Amino acid sequence: MPEICRFYGIVIKMYFADHAPPHFHAEYAEYEARIAIDSLAVISGKLPPRAMGLVAEWTTLHQHELTALWEKATRLEPLDRLAPLP
Numbered sequence: 681m682p683e684i685c686r687f688y689g690i691v692i693k694m695y696f697a698d699h700a701p702p703h704f705h706a707e708y709a710e711y712e713a714r715i716a717i718d719s720l721a722v723i724s725g726k727l728p729p730r731a732m733g734l735v736a737e738w739t740t741l742h743q744h745e746l747t748a749l750w751e752k753a754t755r756l757e758p759l760d761r762l763a764p765l766p
Contacts, residue, residue: 681705684749687738687764690731694753702750706735715739717746738765 684704685692691707702717706727713725713732720736727735739746742762749759 682759683761684759685738685742685762685764688731688734690727690734690738692735692738692762694749694759696753696756698753702747704746704750706731717743717750734765741765 681693681695683691683693689708693705693707695705701723703714703723704717706713706715708727708731711725711727711731713727713735714723715721715735716723717739720739722732726732745760745762749762752759
């Protein structure tokens with residue numbers, strides 16, 4: 681599963697050929713969550729509130745890019761890295 685970004689100890693990954701809905705995986709310490717790209721809904725798992733807030737802020741900044749990466753992942757194409765939060 682390619683890592684597409686890392687910031688403040690949070691690692692963002694996306695699987696190739698993963699199932700719908702379009703989502704990514706966020707890991708922080710022992711926590712992991714699957715986050716829907718379009719709605720920011722937590723599909724499964726959980727993150728601490730502060731980490732979830734940072735992930736939500738980052739996702740809002742990169743929503744269009746995440747959607748494009750999801751499309752690339754479904755076609756098994758290499759994924760670009762995205763910029764972290766400043």
